[in-house]
Amino acid sequence: MLSVDLSARKLGLRPGIPVAKAQALYPDLVLMDADPEGDRLGLEKLALWFQHRIAPIVAVDAPDGLVLDTTGADHLHGGELPMLKDIVHRMAGAGFRAKAVVADTWGAAHAIARYGRTPIALVPPGNTASVLADLPIEALRLPPTIIEGLATLGVSRIGPLAAMPRAPLALRFGPDIARRLDQAFGRMGEAIVPVRPVDPVEVSCNFAEPIGAAETIARYIGKLVLLLCQGLDERGQGVRRLDLLLHRVDSRTEAIRVATAMPVRDVKRLTRLLCEKIETINPGFGIERMVLIASLAEPMDRRQTVSSLIAEEETDVSDLIDTLANRVGMQALYRFAPVESDLPERSFCRVPALAPEETKDWPEHWPRPTRLLARPEPVQAMAELPDQPPLFFIWRGVRRKVKCADGPERVFGEWWKNDAELTIARDYFRVEDTSGERFWLYRAGDGEHGETGSQGWFLHGIFG
């Protein structure tokens, strides 16, 4: 048996036991033939999907993994940890239990993803050796014969193996152990040969002499973008995501990925987006080949500009949005849109900055505070029951006497979303203290019935 599912694992079945034995133990076991070719094709498809969504350099790490070079791409997902969470979450949505690890080297990431304890791990740069030391030698991508041989020698962990003298090991097992150890610890480079998407617009240039200076790279980026835009123009497409691969003389590949909010075919704008990322490139001993790929392109038609006779067109800010998004990340750039909810913290949501404009809007019956606290802060207050505003309240250690107040504005829990909110109510008051500062307070509960809330007071917002 090659692989078992979770329920079979609970029955005590493990990969490696003969089929006949398993069938003898559990006659109604569902067996399926292994399909290595199908698995490989599936994995390749998944790799292309990852290339689409996550990072430009993706390769299949057979038989059960993918390896990504996320350098220069994680910022589009809001950092490394959010990116890993996103990957695992998306895979879980598709029915896969995935583990994701960011580490310095392919070897280390491979080992920790398969033998680490947590589904998501982030190995800080330089910590690779200490994390790897405790893992079993199976994590090193060595052939089974070598692992068996090492087991006979009594070596089962990577740490002791790395500490052993190299020469006798190489004499007995060949050069594989030293190579895999060096690859895992980052002493030897390992190129990731990325999968290629189907027929993208792609331009490249080779250099007789390796280049390294930022100005030179910028100049060639300009030339490549010009060629790319001509190619896109022929197809009537605009680019949504652009990958620049820089092949170094030491056969490592640096990558830059930029994304745009709308299809773009503007040479100047794309050049600028790419050039802003030049400082993230490490040219090493020089770059001998640059490849620019429009990895995600969308149809883009020429548009007639609106005549100023009819209406003054609003200035297009999508180029600014792209510049900012590539600097702070797509998630950090948003607009607010109304949500139909009476609870203040649920009454708005974040939508992409250039999302189509919604027609709904917030009702304007009551004044709303300029600032809404992320979490309502409990305050001590004294108020007449059931529906009088507080006479005074103490917030952050300061006692404030209420001079005048508006309210209550009663908000009920959303029982159609959550059964627990069936009885919940809040009474909102807008109060002004003697110094003129205005606050938004609420009482959890209606002041009469205990089941409507704790009857405690909270400060939720501050008025201007």
Place this chain on the structure above:
Amino acid sequence: MTAATHKKPGLETLRAAISRLEGHSDRRRRMLPFGVCEIDSRLPGGGLALGALHEVAGGGNDALHSAAAGQFCAGIAARTRGKVLWIVTRQDVFPPSLKQVGLSARRTIFVEASSDVEVLACFEEGLRHGGLGAVVAEVARLSMTTSRRLQLAAETSGSLGIAIRRWRRQTDAADFGQPTASVTRWRVSVLPSVPLPVPGVGRPRWLLELIRARAGECADFEVEACDGKGRLSLPATLADGSDQEAAWTRRARA
């Protein structure tokens, strides 16, 4: 400087000559008037200069919350045309309140930066672009050098830049005394609202202090907070409503 000095033609030509010498373009700098004659007459050019950096801070506890300062800036941004970029480090703006001063959520794009340095970088990027109505950024520290860069970016593109100075601690608010290159500097403090004959909170009022104005003088105003279109107004001196006579003469002239 009162309204009377404005009428002197000699002074105006002198001002124009100086601004030419200073290297500003020949075209008159565009202004965004407040629509309140008492405030506009105190500002050189008769309004808030577009293509310039302005600073706003809250007074008292509002230096930390920036509720009044935020609303004041939203009111200014609401009266510009085009999209508005609002850059923050910690997001606590309540979007329905922006709409209540006339700044539609469809126009306002928020940027949540991770640090003050990133806020300033995005601020400058937004000002350089030139296609935005206003760029608002909430920052704590603003050095002379950075503010000069921002002012220069705003001047070249003609965008309105507003820095809301917002500090984490009350003691840091003394930073507002440090000189910067901004054209005007405002402090907005809350005042007790207009008393109503019935229980309830009246229209909010602010003490608006013009602490610094380039080529202008400082001034204090007691104003009523922004209305649904982002306009300020002076509290009525008469007991029942606005100054009818002045309003009628204004309307008759228009």
